[in-house]
Amino acid sequence: MKASILSAEEMRRALTRIAHEILERNKGAQNLALIGVHTRGIPIAARLAAKLQELEGVAVPLGRLDITLYRDDLSEIARQPIIRETEVPFDLARRRVILVDDVLYTGRTVRAALDALIDLGRPEGIQLAVLIDRGHRELPIRADYVGKNLPTAKTELVKVRLEETDGTDSVELWDIDELRNDGLRAEQ
Amino acid sequence: MTAATGPRPRHLLDFQDWSAERLSALLDNADTMSQVLDRPVKKVPALQGLSVCTAFFENSTRTRISFELAARRMSADVVSFAAGGSSVSKGESIRDTIEVLTSYKVDAFVVRHASAGAAHLVARYSGKPVINAGDGRRAHPTQALLDAYTIRREFGSLEGKTVAIIGDVRHSRVARSNAELLPKLGARVVLCGPATLLPRELAADGVTLTTDAREAVRGADAVMALRLQQERMDAGYVGSLQDYAAQYQVNETLLSYAPDHAIVMHPGPMNRDVEISSDAADGPRSRILQQVENGQAVRMSTLYHLLVGRA
Secondary structure (H helix, E strand, C coil): CCEEEECHHHHHHHHHHHHHHHHHHHCCCCCEEEEEECCCHHHHHHHHHHHHHHHHCCCCCEEEECCHHHCCCCHHHHHCCCCCCCECCCCCECCEEEEEEEEECCCHHHHHHHHHHHHHCCECEEEEEEEEECCCCCCCCCCCEEEEECCCCCCEEEEEECHHHHCCCEEEEEEHHHHHHCCCCCCC | CCCCCCCCCCCECCCCCCCHHHHHHHHHHHHHHHHHHCCCCCCCCCCCCCEEEEEECCCCHHHHHHHHHHHHHCCCEEEEEEHHHCHHHHCCCHHHHHHHHHHCCCCEEEEEECCCCHHHHHHHHHCCCEEEEEECCCECHHHHHHHHHHHHHHHCCCCCCEEEEECCCCCCHHHHHHHHHHHHCCCEEEEECCHHHCCHHHCECCEEEECCHHHHHCCCCEEEECCCCHHHHHCCCCCCHHHHHHHHCECHHHHCCCCCCCEEECCCCCCECCCECHHHHHCCCECHHHHHHHHHHHHHHHHHHHHCCCC
């Protein structure tokens, strides 16, 4: 590991701040919906929903999105064509949707998620919340809410761990080579 | 979600190259495809830019429509070739036909042919991924997959389930493909029909034979009727339609010997009141229309598995 980027406590504070920013920008939590992108966007969206409930007393509907069928970078899929569940159990019309993911990098995942979301209905608007923005965009996409901006090299890897999926809350910066040597699976 | 290891199969000709894990993954993805079919926009861009040729040397409107819609819903382009209106009727060989179609940069073939092994030939001549949509009496793998998927949706799993397949087993590629697939996924198959239509060599691990329809449905979770064609009478395989129906027709009387939860299936097209009665075909146990619906999702998933990332 090169550097520890967020501790569990720092992650909690970053998500609390994002929740406040969402409320400020949307003047409350009415007509909002949170949709997490597989895999780690889903627990982050759930945590933001819990914060909004705590702050405003409003239950913001939660969805989950798998974007496999919308991707344009297919090498990973070609190896293992597994699609996960998309579940948006509410009408998108007249809702402002906040799309949630862990790391914003090239922007291609977000592009695919936007297409997937628009095929499900016509939301009033879509905003983007990410825990980490690591730069290197390949498409004209930006986040509306960012937990932490992190300048990175392309040879580096941002490893997000969450209690729900990985048993612990942390964000770390690694060298890709170092991670390979450690036998860990590259995530970003 | 099922992890599949080993190389991805290039074709779906039969289930020989397909591990149980890969088959389960294909059926898992069919769930997602079913969800796509329930949406206002029933289309995803996964196979954009690819073209699929449905080459039907033997007529089958239903299967062809199912494949073509499946391909279009995955955003692939479809070119449709039917032997009736083509040079094949002027004596062009299957090899020439496929080589010409391949020159048009088709990315995959879906092949239906009256001869066993035709899909293998297309795979060899085209060098492209091929889905067998029925070759003679040998195999019809996507039909078996949609049958497996229908049973899985009904009961949650195929593990430990028993499927009775009743009728003209001898001439049925559907029976053969199910007898190959279902045991791989943990189910037992009971093949049943008159002795003349029940080849003994089909008995295998997880596949038993019986000429007694009541015995076949006892303990069955799914009862599948196979089409009996008029020409089988002419060839002397069965005495008369009445005799056949009295012993092997899937109807309320026969189903009274099956468990209450047993479902009724048929690969279509049905000869009503021959191999299946209308009350069974249209009754509360029937999943025949669900089979048709599931066929589209399973074919979307099959195309996806074979083609995604391989353009």
